[in-house]
Amino acid sequence: MLRPQRPLHQAAQDRERRVSPAGLGLDSELVRSRMVGKLRTQGVRDEKVLAAMLAVPRHLFVDTALANQAYEDTSLPIGLQQTISKPSVVARMIELMRGGRGDALLPRVLEIGTGCGYQAAVLAHVARLVISVERLKPLHDKARDLLAPWRMGNVRLVYGDGMRGHPPNAPYDGIIAAAGGGAIPPAWLEQLAVGGRLVAPVARGTGQVLVLVERNERGFVHSEHEAVHFVPLKSGTT
Template sequence: MKDTFKHKGLRQKLVEVVKNKGITDEKVLDGLSKIPRHLFMDSGFLDHAYQDKAFPIAADQTISQPYTVAFQTELLQVKKGDKILEIGTGSGYQTALLCVLGAQVFSIERQQELFKKTSKFLPSLGYRPKKLIFGDGYKGLKTEAPFDSIIVTAGAPLVPKALLGQLKIGGRLVIPVGDQVQTMTLFIRKGEKEFEQHEFGEFRFVPMLEDKN
């Protein structure tokens, strides 16, 4: 599969759609314009790659809607060199955007099939996360903590305490909280035990799974 002028044109249109929905961070929009989303999807869905929709990928998961990816990323306020933990690598599309923004990305995936695929796929496109981990996102990654920010790309029934504990003071956790429908929630760590909480409307995500092994 190649990335053609046609794909680039379709991407620009997608960026305009996302912008019109309220995303204002130019770095995020520029990042979206650079990432060949069609390469992250099964070939049967190529016609849909540049629509602002979520689509199924392997292991009963989805590649998130570009607007949602942009929305969560904008809330993170990513700066170059930020150490970011991503819970749910999935297709690697969100991971790629964080890499484009210059973050050091540590990403955890609990679906073996997706983990194996994405571990090879991302570097083949030139995206180099600091570390991809096969494991339980509920536990976070204590060995690399603290993080400048943490992003959860699956619906969590509750906010894992481990993730709050692995944020730097001033760090940001963006997480969709809820069962059937999730509320996009931002936590900013203000002190050892003090967190500021903001809510940003309803979204739908696949559920965040605990490691049952």
């Protein structure tokens, strides 16, 4: 589905040659290793997640002008009033969703909000199949182009209303959302497999917290975790 395009591939190579302030090329594994080291000190313990964060070059998913900030623990604009999440938040949410599975891959994951495709690329290293839904057509197209050179056959991008989930491939062993609303949409709960885990930002007071939902044979168990800041969850497509 994702086909390499020569101009994009060349652009990726050009960006890889950019040099960080520390004098290391941004394509250097050492640069990403430093980022992963910081994630460890911040409390991320899932080795599968840390390996995935090490494997994906974040600088290739941000605008060239912002590439030197790619490995800082900060969110960055990707256009259309959307952002690429902080590395620490990406790692933490995926760790919560995995729930201590060790080296095991999640069979099927649904991502709500593809954005530029960075988190989908990370998820591709911890799941056999990733379905990623984006409601903004320009971002859907951008993610498709950015992921194309990597030929990730286990990532399927869908242009659609993320609040509806994606019923054709349900149920999902993991669901992760990159936008926050006042409550978890019912469609997501319906599409979560028994034994599955869902992680999403949910409004609490004037802010947001990460909410983990675990489904078992008796129903759903909710727990709240750290404060976060995500773009608003919206319905429909644009």
